[in-house]
Amino acid sequence: MSSLADRQAALVAALTSGAPVPAGFDGRMVEIARVALLRKRGGEVARQWPALHAALGAGWLREWSAWAAARPTNGSLRDGWDFARDLVSRDALPREAGAELASREAAMRYDGQTSPQTRRLPAIRTAAGTVAVQILGRVRVLHRN
Known part of the structure; x- marks a missing residue:
């Protein structure tokens, strides 16, 4: 038992x-x-x-x-x-969700295993035709298709 x-x-x-x-x-x-x-x-x-x-x-x-x-x-x-x-x-x-994912990817590091951590260095990420840039902790979406 x-x-x-x-x-x-x-x-x-x-x-x-x-x-x-x-x-x-x-x-x-x-x-x-x-x-x-x-x-x-x-x-x-x-x-x-x-x-x-x-x-x-x-x-x-x-x-x-x-x-x-x-x-x-x-x-x-x-x-x-x-x-x-x-x-x-x-x-x-969906393209409409691309900015959300790209922004999260630019702002934080996430390896799929451990909790996301805030990025300290600049980053550029893309998702579904959207480009997001993070510099000094601020994320800007540069291009949406």
Whole structure:
């Protein structure tokens, strides 16, 4: 028999990262809770990434849920950043969200593993046809297609 901590960890994994539902739990109820948590998480990410949310419009929840369903959360800022980068890798980032991602990339260093850190040196970043420049802590968007 597994410990309570093992059962709790298995339930959390089922709710947040697409792991199988552990024995002894109602699969339908776990799925309802999983979907509710994805929606809540998506709302938190939308507040951190408003241009990305607006650019995806009615498709936001579908796109977000498909991407996030098998990924544990890293916090709304990092989740949105990882989601936006995934869209870039598939050439699916809407142009309207390009300035938001390029500005974040210019202002902060984020390796996809650790928390973002403020950049100290000047930086130029592009995303979806937008160029953002950071100098002395200020970010300016120079070009939008």
